[in-house]
Amino acid sequence: MTSIHVPTLLLCCLVTAWRVAWATEFVGSETCGGCHHAEFKAWQGSHHELAMQHANTNTVLGDFDDARFSYAGVTSRFYREGDLFMVYTDGPDGEMRSFTITHTFGVYPLQQYLIGFPDGRYQALGIAWDSRPEAAGGQRWMHVYEGQEITHESRLHWSRPSQNWNFMCADCHSTNLEKNYIENSDQFSSSYSEISVGCEACHGPGSRHIEWAALAAPGRPADGDKGFSHLLNERQGVYWVPNPETGNASRSEPNAERREIEVCASCHSRRGIIKEGAAREASFLDHYVPALLTEGLYHASGQIQDEVYVWGSFIQSKMFAAGVTCSDCHEPHSQALLSPDDGVCLQCHQPDRYQVVDHHRHSPESSGARCANCHMPESIYMVVDPRRDHSMRVPRPDESLKFGTPNACNQCHTDQNTTWAAQHFTAWYPSPGDPYQSWTEALTMARENDPRAAGALSELVRDTAVPDIARATAILELGRFLSPQTAPALQVALRDEAALVRMAAMRVLDQLPVETALPVSAHLLQDDVLAVRAEAARVLASASRTQMNDAGKQLLDTSIIEYTATQRLNADRAESLMNLGNLSTALNKATEAEQFYRQALKREPDFIPAWINIADLYRAQGMSSLALDTLQTANRQIPDSAELEHALGLALVRSGRADESLVALSRAVELEKDNARFAYVYAVALNSMGQSEAALNTLETTHARHPNNRDTLFALATINRDLKRRDDAIKWAQELTRRYPGDPSARNLLESLLSAVAPEK
Secondary structure, eight states, X not given: OOOOOHHHHHHXXXXXXXXXXXXXXXXXXXXXXXXXXXXXXXXXTSTTTTSEEEOSXXXXXXXXXXXXXEETTEEEEEEEETTEEEEEEEOTTSXXXXXXXXXXXXXXXXEEEEEEOTTSOEEEOSEEEEOSOGGGTOSXXXXXXXXXXXOTTSTTSTTSGGGBIIIIIHHHHSBSOBOOEEGGGTEEOOXXXXXXXXXXXXXXXXXXXXXXXXXXXXXXXXXXXXXOSSOOOTTTTOOEEEETTTTEEEESSOOOXXXXXXXXXXXXXXXXXXXXXXXXXXXXXXXXXXXOSOTTTBOTTSOBOSSOBSHHHHTTSHHHHTTOOGGGTBOTXXXXXXXXXXXXXXXXXXXXXXXSHHHHOSOTTSGXXXXXXXXXXXEEETTTEEEEOTXXXXXXXXXXXXXXXXXXXXXXXXXXOHHHHXXXXXXXXXXXXXXXXXXXXXXXXXXXXXXXXXXXXXXXXXXXXXXXXXXXXXXXXXXXXXXXXXXXHHHHHTTOSOHHHHHHHHHHGGGSOHHHHHHHHGGGGGOSSHHHHHHHHHHHTTOOGGGSOHHHHHHHHHHHHHHHHHHHTTTTSHHHHHHHHHHHHHTTOHHHHHHHHHHHHHHOTTOHHHHHHHHHHHHHTTOHHHHHHHHHHHHHHSTTOHHHHHHHHHHHHHTTOHHHXXXXXXXXXXXXXXXXXXXXXXXXXXXXXXXXXXXXXXXHHHHHHOTTOHHHHHHHHHHHHHTTOHHHHHHHHHHHHHHOTTOHHHHHHHHHHHHSOOOOO
C-alpha cells in the first residue's frame, strides 16, 4: 500500500471527523486518490472512469452539427441547442420529436447516449457514435442493431425496457447504484455515489478504511481487513514458479478465495441481479444469478455466441483452474494488459516452448502466431466491438466437423473450409485430447434431443474435474431426459459442493411434482447461497404444509419471503412480476396472481408469457370462455406470435371449436417452422379430425428436422397402426426403439405391432 504523507493524513482525519463513527460510507475516488496516487492516475482516462459522463462539449464524441442518420425508415437528426445536445427521432409511440441527451455512455469503440424521462427513467439510444478512427471505418453514426430494422413496436427499440439504463446498465456503469424503483407509481428515483466505475465499485465503501489509515502507526492493525468490507489481496505475496519440463508456471500457493474474480464478475458476466449491495460482502451468487452455457448464449463447446462478457468463459479455462486471476493479466486500475501482445502469456508460458513454429505452425511475424488469436478468438458485438473469448481453449476444427462449433482456424482462414482446417490440425496433432474442456459432444447431443445424451450428461455432472459451469449446464440439460436412469445424477447434483450445480439441479426439479421434489431438496431451503435458496423456494412453494412440522413450515415461509424480495427488487420488469404471479399461483392466491400478471402487461403490453399465464389461470378456475377471450385479445394485439397462436389453438380445441383450432395451430407451425412441439400438436389435431394423411405429412416433415423427437416418432407409429399400415407402423416403432432403447413404452409398442396378426393381402 502507498505510504501516507502527513498532509494526506490530516485530510483523512478531517474526512473522518464529519462522518459517523464506524459508519460504512462511500467517499469517492478523489478521496482515495489522496493516498493511492499511482492507482488513481492509472484509473484516470480508463474505460471505468469514462463509463458514464454528463453530456457536455468535453465528453460528447458524436457529430451534433445537424448530422442525419437513417435507419428502419426513420431519419434522425443530431443537433445543438445552446449547451444542450439534442436528437430528433422516433419516440415510444413512433412519433418524431426532439429529445435531450443527458449522459454519454462509454467511449470506445462506440459511444452511446442516454435520454432522460420525467419519471426518472433513462433510456439508451440505439443510434451510437462509432468512435474508431475514420481510417478504420469510424467517425460515423451507426445503429447497434444494424440490419434488424428495429421500429418503435419492437421490444429492442431504444424506448423499451430492454434499453432501460436504471435496470440494464446503471449497476455496471456507476458506483453504489440504488435503483430505487417506486412500484406503485412505476417511477425511478435512482441514485449513485459516483457517476463512473470508481475505486469503491470494486473495493467497497472506503470510510472505514480512511479511519484505519488515520490511526497512529503503532496502534494500527497490521493485518485484518484494513477497514474494507473485503480485501482484493489474493495475489499479495504470490508468485508463479516456472516448470522447465512443461514450459508452464504454477502458482506458489493455491488460490482458495476467488474474491477478485467474483468482484469483476459482478459486471463482466451475463447475469441477473437478486440483491443490491455495492459492498458485496458475500459471494457472487448471493447477489447475482449468472447465465450458464445454454443454447443461444454459448456454443456447445462453451465458446461465446451471444454477448456474454468474460466470466462465463474464463471459469471454463485451465487458467482459472490453475489459480489465475483477472489482475494476473490486466492492470486492474487502467484495465490495460500487463504486457503487450504475447508478453502477457509469456509471463507463465516459456517462449522456447510456445513462441516457436513447432507450436503455433505459423510464420513468427504473422497474426496467426499470436497467442490470443488462436486461443482467445474475437467475436464482434454491437457492430464494431470485438470481444475475446476468455475460455482460452485449444482450437478444434476436428470438433467443428463433428458438431458444427466454431474454431479459431476458420475465423482467420475464411477462404478455407472446415475440412481443410481439420486436416491440417489432425496432421499436426494426431492425439489432441483436451480432457478438461470435454463437454462439446454431450451438450450437442442434448441440444439435438439425442437420448444418448442422458448417459453422457450424467457422467459429466459427476466429473468434478470438469469446470463447475459446464457441470451445472449438464444437469440443466439433463432435465430434458428425466427418468429413473438419470435420477441418481440429479440427486448427486442436489448435494454438490458447487453452488452453480445445486442451483441448476433445483431448476430441473421444477419439472417434477412438488411431492417428489420436496424430500430430496428441502435442505436447499437453508443453503448458504442466496441464488440456491431462492431457486428452492420458487420450486417448493406449492408444497403442502399439512405434512410438515412447524420448523419445516417456518423454513419454507422464510425462504419464500426471501425469494419474493429477489423479484420485488426488479418489479420494474415484466419478467419479475410474472415470477411473482407464478408464486401467487403456486400459493393458491389466484386474485393476487392475476394482479401481478396484469402489472407485467402494464409494463410491457406485448409480454407474451403473461398473456398465456392469465389464460391458464382462468382455465384452472373453470373460466374457459374467459381464458379464450384473453388469448383472442392477445392475438389481436400481437398478431405474429407462434406461441400465442398455439395457445389459442389449444383453447379452441377445449371449447369444441375444432375447425377454428386447426387454423390457429397451423398458423403457429407456419410462424415457427422449427418448433417440433407445435408441429406435433397440430398433427394430432389433424388426425383427430380425420385428416390423417395431412397429419402424417406434417409429422414426417418434423421428423426430418428433429430426428430424435420422441413424440413425433410415437405419433408416426400409432397413426400408421390405426390406419392398418402395419409395415409403416413397425418401421417407425423400430426407429423409436433404436433411438430410445431404454423406453419401455416404445418397446411395448413395437412388441404389440410385431405380435399382431398381419392383415390379409
